[in-house]
Structure formats: C-alpha cells, structure tokens
Amino acid sequence: MSFEMTTQKDQIDLYLASGSPRRKELLAQTGVTFERIAAPVDETPLPGEKARDYVLRLAHAKAESGWQAMIAQSLPVRPVLAADTTVVLGDAILGKPENAVDATQMLRLLSGSSHEVLTSLGLRHAGGVEVVLSTSVVHFAQLTDAQIADYVASGEPMDKAGSYGIQGRGGLFVSRLEGSFTGVMGLPLHETAVLLGKYGMGFLA
C-alpha cells in the first residue's frame, strides 16, 4: 500500500464583489473559481461627472469596498473583482430605473437611436487597483408605445442599466451592436479574461 502526500491548497482564485446574476454567470466562463462578497457602494453620480469618469470611479469603489469587507471579516486574502455598467445617451447617464415610469422614459429615449454602453472592471489586489474600460455602441430600432409598455410590464428592465437586457427580450430591440455583447450584459469576457490572466488566473493566464 502506498501513501501519497497531498498538500491542502486554497482552491479559490478571487472574490466577485457583485450581486449581479449576469456577472456571476459570465465570470464562471473565464475558468476562475470565486466566491461572492457584498460591497455596498453609493452609485449616485457626482455633480457634472462625465460618464467615463463615473463608471471607472464606481468599479474602483466597488472593488475597494469588497477588499475592505474581506479584511473586516478576516477572510482569506484574495484579489477582488468588481464591475459597473452604465448606458450613456448624449450627456445623460442612464442607470437602473427607479420604477416603471422611469423605465418607460428611458426606453422612449433609446428608441430609434444609438447609445453607448460603458462597462468598467476593477481588480483590487495587494498592490492596488487596476481598472479597465469596455465601450460599445448599441443601435435601437424604433419602438412603439405598446411594445415599450409590454416590455416594462414584463419586469425585465427593472434591475438593468438603461432599462433593458440585451441578453433577454431587450435583445429584440437591438438592430446593431459595435463592441462587446458580454460588456453590454455587465462583464466583458475578453477584457476580464485578459485582466485576470495578467495575475495568473483563468483560461488566459
């Protein structure tokens, strides 16, 4: 009979500081193992803040907040990944709708025009925070009031920036996309895999 020595190793690569089910599902595709950690952050834009500055600030803040939660709870030290997604129409930042009226207004604004979707990633590690930005342009078909009302009643817009989900029924409104489909969904897969790969994690390590 032979005995093999096995060393007990921490099998978890990182924490995901996000409550978004889309981000959890997408991150799993990059080949990392992770646990979620709660990282509450005030998502109010600063007065006059540009959309790009806003999403980068939030990804940074969410990753830092997750790191601080890890320390406060004496959890094993691992990198913390976070993200933020914002829909931008002209100078307006469209976040998650507060209610059905808000969602209806946003969808009316998006109907028949093009907008940008910015998703930033923040990775907090022992040496600091690295942030990365993914930018996409989404073209919406002209929507009727009935289509908008029906979509809002489905409930899908309620937890999503810009009041739609490209991965769901909202995808029916998208006539063209330039950029990253997964970035619009909330976690750009390519950029995420490259960022994690730089730190020796996942399939692109």
Ligand SMILES: Cc1cn([C@H]2C[C@H](O)[C@@H](COP(=O)(O)OP(=O)(O)OP(=O)(O)O)O2)c(=O)[nH]c1=O
């Ligand atoms: C535009 C768009 C956004 N979204 C979602 C992605 C994000 O979950 C959400 C934008 O809000 P965020 O504030 O980026 O994220 P969140 O509050 O849902 O999660 P957390 O801060 O805990 O990470 O909108 C889609 O699912 N599909 C889309 O097409």
